Amino acid sequence: MLGKLTIDALPFYSGIAMGGALIVVLGVLGVVALVTWLGQWRYLWTEWLTSLDHKKIGIMYVTLALLMLVRGFIDAMMMRTQQAVALNSDGYLPPGHFDQIFTSHATIMVFFVAIPFLVGLFNVVVPQQIGARRVAFPFMNSVCLWMTTAGAALVMISLVIGNFSTAGWNAYPPYSEAQFSPDVGVDYWIWAILLSAVGSMLTGINFLVTIVKRRAPGMRLMMMPLFTWATLCTNILMVFAFPALIVTAALLGLDRYLGMHFFTEGDGGNAMNYVSLFWIWGHPDVYILILPAFGVYSEVVATFSGRRIFGYESLVYSTVAITVLSLVVWLHHFLTMGAGADVNAFFGSAAPLIAIPTAVTIFDWLFTMYRGRVQFTVPMLFTLGFIVTFIIGGMTGALLAVVPVDIHNTTFLVAHFHNLLIPGALFGYFAGYQYWFPKAFGFKLEEKWGRRAFWAWIVGFCLAFIPLSIVGLMGMPQRLNRYYDASWQPYLIVAECGALFILCGIIFLAVQLAASIRNRAALAVSTGDPWDARTLEWATASPPAAYNFAVVPHVHGIDPWWAMKQAGAAANRPARFHDIIMPGNSSAGAALGAMSFVFAFAMVWQIWWLAAVGALGMFAAVLSQTFRDHAEHRIPASEVEAIESRRILAAPLISGVPT
Amino acid sequence: MAAPPRLSKMPTSPHRRQSTIKGYLVGAVLALVLTAIPFGLVATRTLRPIQILVVIGIAGTTQAVVHLRYFLHLDLKPSSQNKLIALCFAAVVLFILFGGTLWIMFNLNYRKM
Amino acid sequence: MTDAVVTAGHGDETAAETAERAIDEKTYGFWIYLMSDAIIFALLFATFVVMSHNNADGSDRHTLFRLPHTFAETMLLLASSTTLGCSGAAMAAGQRWRTLIWLGVTFLLGLGFVTMEISEFYRMAAAGAGPWRNGFLSAFFTLVGTHAIHVSAGLVWIVLLGCEVTLRGLNPFVVSRLYRFGLFWHFLVIVWIGIFSVVYLPEIL
Numbered sequence: 011m012l013g014k015l016t017i018d019a020l021p022f023y024s025g026i027a028m029g030g031a032l033i034v035v036l037g038v039l040g041v042v043a044l045v046t047w048l049g050q051w052r053y054l055w056t057e058w059l060t061s062l063d064h065k066k067i068g069i070m071y072v073t074l075a076l077l078m079l080v081r082g083f084i085d086a087m088m089m090r091t092q093q094a095v096a097l098n099s100d101g102y103l104p105p106g107h108f109d110q111i112f113t114s115h116a117t118i119m120v121f122f123v124a125i126p127f128l129v130g131l132f133n134v135v136v137p138q139q140i141g142a143r144r145v146a147f148p149f150m151n152s153v154c155l156w157m158t159t160a161g162a163a164l165v166m167i168s169l170v171i172g173n174f175s176t177a178g179w180n181a182y183p184p185y186s187e188a189q190f191s192p193d194v195g196v197d198y199w200i201w202a203i204l205l206s207a208v209g210s211m212l213t214g215i216n217f218l219v220t221i222v223k224r225r226a227p228g229m230r231l232m233m234m235p236l237f238t239w240a241t242l243c244t245n246i247l248m249v250f251a252f253p254a255l256i257v258t259a260a261l262l263g264l265d266r267y268l269g270m271h272f273f274t275e276g277d278g279g280n281a282m283n284y285v286s287l288f289w290i291w292g293h294p295d296v297y298i299l300i301l302p303a304f305g306v307y308s309e310v311v312a313t314f315s316g317r318r319i320f321g322y323e324s325l326v327y328s329t330v331a332i333t334v335l336s337l338v339v340w341l342h343h344f345l346t347m348g349a350g351a352d353v354n355a356f357f358g359s360a361a362p363l364i365a366i367p368t369a370v371t372i373f374d375w376l377f378t379m380y381r382g383r384v385q386f387t388v389p390m391l392f393t394l395g396f397i398v399t400f401i402i403g404g405m406t407g408a409l410l411a412v413v414p415v416d417i418h419n420t421t422f423l424v425a426h427f428h429n430l431l432i433p434g435a436l437f438g439y440f441a442g443y444q445y446w447f448p449k450a451f452g453f454k455l456e457e458k459w460g461r462r463a464f465w466a467w468i469v470g471f472c473l474a475f476i477p478l479s480i481v482g483l484m485g486m487p488q489r490l491n492r493y494y495d496a497s498w499q500p501y502l503i504v505a506e507c508g509a510l511f512i513l514c515g516i517i518f519l520a521v522q523l524a525a526s527i528r529n530r531a532a533l534a535v536s537t538g539d540p541w542d543a544r545t546l547e548w549a550t551a552s553p554p555a556a557y558n559f560a561v562v563p564h565v566h567g568i569d570p571w572w573a574m575k576q577a578g579a580a581a582n583r584p585a586r587f588h589d590i591i592m593p594g595n596s597s598a599g600a601a602l603g604a605m606s607f608v609f610a611f612a613m614v615w616q617i618w619w620l621a622a623v624g625a626l627g628m629f630a631a632v633l634s635q636t637f638r639d640h641a642e643h644r645i646p647a648s649e650v651e652a653i654e655s656r657r658i659l660a661a662p663l664i665s666g667v668p669t
Numbered sequence: 670m671a672a673p674p675r676l677s678k679m680p681t682s683p684h685r686r687q688s689t690i691k692g693y694l695v696g697a698v699l700a701l702v703l704t705a706i707p708f709g710l711v712a713t714r715t716l717r718p719i720q721i722l723v724v725i726g727i728a729g730t731t732q733a734v735v736h737l738r739y740f741l742h743l744d745l746k747p748s749s750q751n752k753l754i755a756l757c758f759a760a761v762v763l764f765i766l767f768g769g770t771l772w773i774m775f776n777l778n779y780r781k782m
Numbered sequence: 783m784t785d786a787v788v789t790a791g792h793g794d795e796t797a798a799e800t801a802e803r804a805i806d807e808k809t810y811g812f813w814i815y816l817m818s819d820a821i822i823f824a825l826l827f828a829t830f831v832v833m834s835h836n837n838a839d840g841s842d843r844h845t846l847f848r849l850p851h852t853f854a855e856t857m858l859l860l861a862s863s864t865t866l867g868c869s870g871a872a873m874a875a876g877q878r879w880r881t882l883i884w885l886g887v888t889f890l891l892g893l894g895f896v897t898m899e900i901s902e903f904y905r906m907a908a909a910g911a912g913p914w915r916n917g918f919l920s921a922f923f924t925l926v927g928t929h930a931i932h933v934s935a936g937l938v939w940i941v942l943l944g945c946e947v948t949l950r951g952l953n954p955f956v957v958s959r960l961y962r963f964g965l966f967w968h969f970l971v972i973v974w975i976g977i978f979s980v981v982y983l984p985e986i987l
Contacts, residue, residue: 146807211818219811222751223803249814250762253821261829261924270913270920271838272829278836278917282777283829286770290825338765341773353776591800637946639955642800689874693867700860704975708853711983718987729979733972740863740968752813759817763824770828 013617014194019172026107031170060595062148063556067155068133069450072443075127076519078118078162083516085115087509090474094506096492097499108491109176110195114165116179117199120295121206122162124431127439128302129154129213132241134450135442136217138547139235141226141565143557146219148593149635154209154216156603161205164610168198172614175199178489180288181262183273183281188266194614197266201610203259207252214248217241226546229565232326235545236312236319239326240305243333244298250337251294258287285347289340297336300430301329303438304371307393310441311375313543314390315382318569321374328367328374335364345413354413362411365404372397387541388460392441395468396433403429406479422482425475432471440467440519448540452552453530459522466515474508477501538657544569549580551657557590557645560654587647587654594643602631696739703732805958812962816969819932823973826925827980834985836917843918843985846911848902852982855898859971862891866967873960878952881960882944888967889940892933899930926977932970939963 021027045051058066088111092101103111137145145151168174175195177186186196221242225234234242261272262284271277273284312319319325341349341357375397384390406426410417417423440463448454481501486493526533538552549571550558561584567573574580609624635641707725710716716724737743743753837843869884903923906912913923943963946956 146811215811215814215818218814219807223807223810246758249818250759250821253818254766254825257822257825257829264913264920264924268913270924271836271915271917272833272920272924274917276838277915278833278838278920280774280833280836280917283770283774283832286773287825287829290766290770337762338769340769348777348780349773350776350780353773591797633942636959639801640797689871690868693864693871696867697860697864700863704853704856704860707979707983708849708856711987712849714987721987722984725979725983729975732975736863736968736972736975740867740971741965751810755814755817759820763820766821767824767828770825771831774832 011617013612013615015171015615015617021170021173024104024107026103027169027173034166034169056595059600060597062152062593062596062599064133064137064145064148064151065450065554067151068130068135070155071126071130071133071158074159074162075123075130075439078122078126080516081166082115082118082123083512085111085118087513089115090502090506090509092491093493093502094499097496098494099492101492103491105491106173106176109489110174112489113175113178113195113199114168117175117202118162118165119431120179120299121203122158122165124299124435124439125206125210126158126162128244128299129158129210131302131306131439131442131446132213132217132245135446135547136238136241137220137224138449138550138554138558139238139545140221140224140229141546141559141562142220142224143559143562143590144224144593145216146223147216149596149599149641150212150216152596152599153602154213156600157205157209157606160603160607160610161202161209163607164198164202164205164614167611168195172198180292182288183262183265183284184275184279186262187274188269189275196262197614200259200263200266201614204256204263205606205610207255207259210248211252211256214245214252217245218249221245226562226565229570232323233565233568233570235569236308236322236325236329237302237305237545239329240301240308243329244301247294247298247301247333247336251291251298254287254291255295258284258291261287282347285344286340289343292343293340294336296427296430297332299435300438301332302442303396303435304329306389306438306442306445307375307396309543309545310389310393310445311378312569313445313541314385314387315379316385317378317382318544318572319374320377321370322568324370325374328370331367332364335360335367339364342411345411346418358411358413362408365408368404372401387444388455388457388464389441389445391461391464392437392444395464396437396441399429399433399468399471403434416485417482419488420482421478421486421488424488425479425482428471428475432475433468437467445541446547448535449538449547449550449552449554451530452535453526453533454535454540456522456526456529456533459518459525463515463518463522466511466518470508470511470513470515472508473511474505477504477508539571544572546571549574555653557592557650560584560587560590560650583654587650589647590645590650591642592645594641596635596641598631598635602628605631692739696735699735699739700732703728703735801954805954808958809962809965812965816965819969823925823928823976826921826928827976830921830925830981833917833921836921837919838916841911841915846906847982847986849982849986851898851902852978852986855895856974856978858891858895858898859974862888862895863968863971865891866964870960870964873952873957876952878947881952882947885940885944885947889937889944892937892940896930896934896937899926903927922981925981929970929973929977932973936963936967936970939966
């Protein structure tokens with residue numbers, strides 16, 4: 011009746027597990043209680059949960075990312091603490107817990123923090139940057155959001171019911187096979203991955219088509235803003251890389267559920283094929299994570315140097331080169347797994363080639379700043395922090411590309427990839443969050459706490475990961491829950507301090523948000539363009555109307571908003587307004603997400619009747635939408651005019667084609 | 670299927686319909702021939718195995734192109750350009766992933782022996 | 783080279799313009815989806831080739847497949863491609879009932895294909911050569927089975943489209959859906975060409 015689900019699935023076997031479960035349960039109940047007490051269910055439903063507005067979907071994505079960042083960070087804090095104390099002792103975390111934690115930490119950070127964060131930025135920014143009113147597939151956009159949320163929910167519920175995987179975020183077989191991981195942990199991982207992967211792949215299709223098909227008239231490809239270029243390349247990678255992850259997780263699932271032999275230890279299984287398949291996705295994935303950050307840095311550097319970006323074409327070509335190169339080098343993630351010298355040599359030397367377009371990119375940013383009037387705003391601080399630390403991360407990568415060196419799978423590797431992910435990707439997303447927050451909400455984020463957050467993060471990062479590099483060079487392997495070499499401990503204690511600094515960084519970001527909301531009247535941006543920026547998204551109101559642009563502008567070159575301001579056209583009111591057709595709301599996206607959660611949960615616990623209900627529910631949700639051909643609503647010209655006149659200053663209005 | 674629908678045009682002329690059916694029939698005949706050849710060779714084994722494998726490969730690739738041209742209407746006109754670019758990029762990626770996987774895995778297998 | 787459609791400055795947005803644009807985008811988006819599906823199949827193909835000798839218990843690989851059976855399946859699919867093409871021609875000529883008839887024939891041919899596929903799987907499994915036996919068979923059943931699942935989804939899609947054509951006639955949205963279905967179906971036939979070229983013929987050889 012309930013498959014494998016029994017009362018034993020509840021976490022009463024351990025105090026730590028109970029603590030984790032309690033936090034999740036209280037958290038969910040707390041949110042439900044708060045919304046009920048404020049009487050905001052109807053508002054939440056009509057304005058957010060059923061919205062197909064890309065801007066709102068983007069905000070929800072970023073919200074998901076920030077919430078999951080807290081959960082992922084708690085995992086990190088627990089690991090650092092364990093490693094700081096577990097010299098010649100068992101520490102406080104039993105090995106089973108520790109293994110679940112390092113697995114869930116990485117899984118959450120990659121799939122439910124980084125990807126939602128960057129997709130959220132795409133959603134809020136890109137349609138406005140290209141002069142579009144909506145994305146190509148608004149309903150699919152909503153589906154992707156809710157499927158990703160379902161995946162995150164699945165990981166969270168594993169804290170309460172059952173347990174998560176102990177097989178690492180890459181779930182290598184044969185350990186992840188049913189023979190060695192018989193419990194539901196790896197199954198939770200598989201289904202969370204599948205939900206996230208399908209959502210990401212469909213997002214890739216959505217933004218690819220949006221950018222190719224919905225640019226403003228006159229905007230050629232080589233006039234697109236660099237964040238849009240980064241988005242286009244990232245989405246190409248999402249479309250072509252995520253199928254590999256879907257295949258990888260599905261084949262592992264077939265082994266576990268149907269007793270097949272893709273990766274088993276005997277009967278013709280080939281575990282090495284798993285590793286290859288996983289990294290066929292895995293390497294492009296790290297570029298999926300970093301390219302949007304590079305896009306943010308390009309925008310931020312140009313705006314806060316007060317200059318046009320240096321070397322626009324070289325930046326475009328570098329981005330494209332990085333995209334293409336990232337598809338060809340996946341073996342460097344398993345250089346020590348026994349391939350021949352020729353194979354290793356090819357992949358080992360192709361991988362560092364990525365340094366060339368990356369260097370071009372960084373030099374372009376530096377040349378932009380040179381002779382510019384640099385303002386050290388919070389986004390710019392994150393950018394500068396990135397430039398300094400990322401180069402070090404890249405160099406440690408060059409060291410790791412040497413196959414025979416003895417630092418593979420040590421904490422040196424851990425420090426290397428965190429170097430690229432935290433100051434590289436995460437700082438980029440933070441910079442984007444700070445930079446575009448006023449666009450989304452109409453008021454800036456408070457500078458003082460933003461600065462404090464930046465310094466806490468960068469000091470924390472250095473304190474946490476430089477010791478890990480050192481101790482990795484001394485031979486400490488990754489994923490160790492206890493150790494016996496006393497010379498490692500001082501470094502691990504320093505790393506723990508670094509984690510505490512990062513904790514402060516997270517707290518400061520939360521304080522910044524709270525303080526900014528409280529002071530929003532003082533921080534309001536009346537012109538819609540608080541940074542005197544250059545690209546089209548700053549031409550709309552802040553926050554924008556649902557349709558973004560009352561009149562779609564005609565674009566003549568790079569930095570069209572800057573050109574409009576120089577020509578004095580920014581202040582013009584259009585001669586007349588026209589009706590605008592926009593997509594209506596739909597509950598089918600949220601319904602599909604909810605049903606996908608039910609389906610995945612049921613599959614984890616092998617409750618087949620519930621899985622059938624979930625699958626049918628998903629099918630029904632899709633069906634309800636596919637034949638709905640007239641799901642838009644028309645905003646009459648009079649209403650458009652009323653909305654536009656309510657904008658406080660005339661400055662943000664653009665003139666379109668003269669009528 | 671016919672070309673992507675255009676709202677403004679009402680395609681009723683029998684001449685247009687005829688030329689579309691002709692395209693499908695040509696494609697069908699070509700596909701039939703390109704199927705019969707490899708199947709026939711395997712059934713009768715008139716060539717050496719390695720040669721038959723080469724013919725299978727060529728016939729299969731050619732038939733795929735026939736399908737793309739006659740059934741999927743993928744030609745060199747501007748209206749097909751976006752799809753053609755996507756297909757070419759996908760083909761390159763397929764080649765890299767398929768070829769790379771085989772290279773890596775057979776190299777590993779060889780070294781395990 | 784911008785595909786952007788000139789908007790608003792020229793007047794109220796009409797429903798027709800919105801519809802035409804949506805159809806164009808959906809066609810392109812569906813094509814991109816097919817490219818991603820091609821990647822999935824390519825990786826399943828690669829896995830099959832890598833595991834083509836992994837019949838660990840030494841069970842016989844070469845007598846598993848029957849040439850006439852595979853040939854018949856191929857003929858069914860090729861015929862269905864042609865009948866779907868005829869359906870498309872009828873659709874272009876605005877002939878609702880002819881379109882439905884050809885769609886129906888396509889459905890039957892596709893159903894025949896899936897039936898033959900299931901019977902082959904059943905025969906192999908009953909003889910002990912199921913996907914749980916060894917790596918080679920796992921790879922075979924998954925590759926060919928994934929294709930069969932796609933075809934089955936296509937059959938469900940035909941039924942839904944048939945209902946829609948019956949109820950709503952050949953309006954532009956229905957026509958565009960039929961077009962996208964055609965892309966899907968022909969793509970699956972191309973994948974089948976790959977399957978008999980890479981799986982069946984070399985194994986029988």
